[in-house]
Amino acid sequence: MIGKLDPDVLARVLARTGAPNDAVQTGATYGEDAAAIDLGDAILVVSSDPISLASESAGTLAVPIAANDVAASGADPEFLTNVLFLPSDDPALLKTLTTQLDEAATAIGATIVGGHTEYLPELSRPTLSITCFGRTDRFIPTGGAAPGDTIILTKGAAIEGTAILASDFESTLLDRGVEPEIIERAQTFVDEISVLPESRLLRSVATAMHDPTEGGVRAGLCEMAAASAVDLHISREQIRIRDETKQICDAMAVDPLSIFGSGALLAAVPSESADAALTSLQTNGIDATSIGTARSPTDDETGAVVLDRTRITDPGKDELYPLWE
Template sequence: MTGKLDPSALAALIGATGADDPAVLQGAAYGEDAAAIDLGAGDDRILVVSTDPLSLAAEAVGRLAVHVACNDVAASGADPRWLTNTVLLPDDDPEPRRTVAEQVDETARAVGVAVVGGHTEVVPSLERPLLSMTALGTTDRFLPSGGVEPGDRLLLTKGAGIEATAILATDFREACLDDGVDAATLEAAAAFLDDVSVIDDARAIRDLATALHDPTEGGVLTGLVEMASASELAFEVARERVPVRPETRACCAALGIDPLATFGSGALLAAIPESRVDDALAALSDIGIDGAVIGEAIRPDGVDAGDTDATHAAGTVHLDGEPITEPPRDELYPFWE
């Protein structure tokens, strides 16, 4: 089945951490966006590292791959600076190879990140290009997804399903047209590719936040479950407070997709102490980015996620009162299967 492993299956893989190293401040863990390594000297002494693959968004795979990798570093409180790029191609056709290279180069230049290495080869069993990028950056204050404190307000920038909307408007344009989405809406939705980066979002509010998280596969709902689990807290979230752009509503409604449960790059989840919420919203507004408070972190009254005897179990997201303990499978995946 396409998509992320479930948390229990993932545990066996992320538990294979090799040798112990005291310089590792944050290693592999469910819900965490990136690793943090103490370099031991200088103001920006923490190296933040994250790896992400991308293969399914055919028309913009190079652009999205850069943003997805860099977003995880930005969502950990660092400025992304370097990328390595592993490119696996289904054949030696020069046209897609050239398109991928141009997209990666243009996007990396736009966000100020240098591509410093990687690997390329042809894998005939692939149906489309697959890019796996590792982004690196530095910071003096690492922000883990698991840093949320009870009482923190949960803030979302821009809106749910931004990445999915761009994919629907490009790779699935004809399906959207057939189901009643007009051409003007699709043209506007395709431009959401320009909104997929959260580097500016994170830079604006990272000094005010206790935690940041980048909702990607599975969308805002999966991001919330991951963040609640990593923080060992419960979240209360109101669906009506989650911003969803009109173009996203139109494309998702046409194909029966929940905007909160599909690719969410372009939005940033932030945990902000109540006393700092106004400052965070103002900082975002100053750079032209919308933000909304969508919920609150609650101290759990149960120990384990899924504890049916607890009103607010650790790792549970209560969406309009309905408890969600498992991340949903991204609702866009069936369209590729």
């Protein structure tokens, strides 16, 4: 089995958090991808993320994927640590990955301050785990959405997943009839993974923000709904799916709402601020749409996604994983 633990199993992991500390404002809990630690004069935001399957662009993707959780929490990513496991002592691979990491960190103004690197021959591809740190005076949780809020999605679904498919499965896509120009454009989606620009624009008004990664937009919405204890009523047709994404996902028989979604930002904003927020994003060249609203749960459950008329509580498994098995 590959992928995240299911929520019930994860709950057992999250129940064991070591010594209590009053400085922890937000700690380990389902749906929250970043911790908030009160430093007195600022809130330290910390988040970690691994990457193991995107072999062609692992270093390029790893940095913004980790940094996005910090950005979505209202902080600018400042510092990074990198744990890198290599399947062999191939100097070309090491140079490629470290160059990608350096360039990606420089692009968002973050500094790599340490980590660990070693060889692990049992691996078939490199594995990275990045921890990102940033400071803010207003932490924005995943679980802050309130009834009446408008749910905004930036850029579209499956941006990261599209880039991975176009890079790692290029020959398969060509064999299945996808035009080379479509694949080439999709490969450039890797340049859009960071959500720092839109996070900066929305952080003053958002009640909740979330970076949908593994499991895509569907999983991200389920996590926001559960963490906020609200129902998110979402219209599928309002979720932007780019033509490149549609063609590539159709060719690989995967749902664009259920594959890696980094590059998009989910944000809940008060309804009276939604139009201004969307205008601000569009003015700054960031495509964004209102995809639904938050409402009080219809029963005693902790919250769910109502996609069109289907109630969803299970985030599901990312549909890319079986492609590597």
